[in-house]
């Protein structure tokens with residue numbers, strides 16, 4: 001539990017560290033899509049293929065539908081995990097964010113050979 005709290009704190013700090021690109025559009029949350037992606041990258045890797053910890057999943061190369069449904073389930077609370085439920089909430093992921101993020105990570109090459 002302590003590690004999760006620490007991680008979440010680090011993520012919040014990160015928002016101050018990452019400057020916002022000039023000209024990127026923000027939505028009601030005050031965040032641009034790039035900001036949301038940068039938050040995901042902190043734990044899952046820029047391409048979704050470099051998880052921060054062994055129990056953090058690889059997103060790269062997973063089916064877009066699967067990622068989309070997982071994120072929607074975190075949003076509705078159907079799937080419970082403190083970290084991801086908080087991410088979806090803090091970043092105010094819209095359905096269109098969920099669609100774009102899922103398409104982005106699905107388009108990346110998956111990690112081959114894990115578990116072999």
Ligand code: HEC
Pocket residue numbers: 007008011036037039040041042043044055056057058059067068070071080081083084087091093101102
């Ligand atoms: C603080 C670290 C952290 C951040 C930031 C984070 N995630 Fe996660 N993510 C996790 C962990 C841990 C899990 C595993 C949760 C579980 O077991 O349900 C997870 C699970 C997921 C899953 C489910 C994957 C699967 O195989 O079922 C998806 C999809 C996902 N994250 C997408 C994202 C996206 C998109 C973002 C950015 C908006 C993001 N995550 C930000 C830590 C993080």
